[in-house]
Amino acid sequence: MIGRELREQFPILNQEINGHPLVYLDSAATSQKPRSVIDAIQAYYEKDNSNVHRGVHTLGSRATDAYEGAREKVARFINAARTEEIVFTRGTTSALNLVASSYGRSVCGEGDEIVITQMEHHSNFIPWQQVAKATGATLKFIPMQEDGTLLLSDVEQTITDRTKIVSIAYASNVLGIVNPVKQIAEIAHRHGAVIVVDGAQSTPHMRIDVQDLDCDFYALSGHKMCGPTGIGALYGKMALLEKMEPIEFGGEMIDFVELYDSTWKDVPARFEAGTPIIAGAVGLGAAIDFLNEVGLDNIHKHEMQLGAYAVERLSEIEGLSIYGPRSERIGLVTFNLDDVHPHDLATVLDAKGIAVRAGHHCCQPLMRWLKVSATARASFYLYNTEADIDRLAEALRETKEYFSDAIG
């Protein structure tokens, strides 16, 4: 069951926007939530809410079980070797910042290298810029082909024995490219570097096996995979996490607190200072159950089909340019239409009930590489259908007409 049949499980999709049935094509920004996730969050607050890891009372145990149960679900979902290798965070951004600020700053020094690409989201870009500036390390970029893809020979050229960290998106939020992270991990390890994988755009859409990828760190966001906002996770190999210092201090994360020094709990608790977003973790757990029920392979196949169909339909429109490779892409299409600015385009599509993203997609360096200031992006998920893409294509034709009349 996928596409149209799934739609009724997403209450938000059943509405009109500006007099038209909503076509939601912005799931790469955030996905919509199925009824089961919304219900799980509500049920948690109605029945189990309490603080975790401290109450002796029944609700305290239930809340702790729910929170730790969600951690176990995340671990199984990405095939981590141990549940303790999952650190809950606010999302991918804070997961990547944790690796950069803790691990990155401790291992990098003058003359060392951090390797990334120009297609990274700002959240996998700026934290490394900051580490480089603070430690004297050099930030290096794996060159991109004309369509944005990476060649392994270029990866080999860029990573050296001075490289300490390679950090790369599994899937690009703009180009739709899936990067060969397993092969890049192998190259990084051969040079004694660790590999950090930004999984924000891959985890919702394809089966993830962190052990098979052999990545050292993997970051994900709950809200892009049918879960709530405010919850995400950092996976790290236990041996690395155990070496890392916390970057936030306070309740929940301490072992003993003396007047002038303190000690930390074991991993992962030492990285989770303060009361966590318990209901968010519960919601993420429910989202994982939901995705498992639909099946990641089914989701991936469905989105690859939608991506290919969208490229085909949008290519038929004269004056429309698509960025990134034509094939082998995840379910999103980034494009521009003639001289119509993407904000104008998005406003006109919104008037027709179609939600797309317009702007730089938190990828200013990539926009410069593409030599554009902004683009429009349509992104798909398990609830989208070919009919949605037909509506988009038709609306784009009308938009083109509207602006050619208006501009005259």
Added chain:
Amino acid sequence: MQLDDLYRRVIMDHYKKPRNRGTFEDDTVTVDLNNPTCGDRISLQLKLNDGIVEDARFTGEGCSISMSSASMMTEAVKGMTLEQAHELAERFSALVKGEDAAFDEYEDIEALSGVNKFPARIKCATLAWNALRKGIEKPE
């Protein structure tokens, strides 16, 4: 939501044929401003003399609303005193928030009032005007 409320012909005319687009070679007050959420950017140059905005030019990149607004603003402020320019900027803010639609003496600018029904686009319209505010507050 009526698209034609937003995209009036005069706006598209300013977008397609922007007035005062370019740069001065000699000394001016230059304000670079961008809209970090969407990537629009403007570089506004003002020739200020004796408390008068003698001339104004701009370059930049952005949507039809931000660029037409810049075009209209540079036309309107030429010859104004700094106080008048500041007051016009204040009135423009009110206009696009839907607070005060009386902009009769500047028909082109009045056309931007439709932005108030498109909350996501108000910041597009105000970019050039925010640059103006910064420019006339700057000491010469």
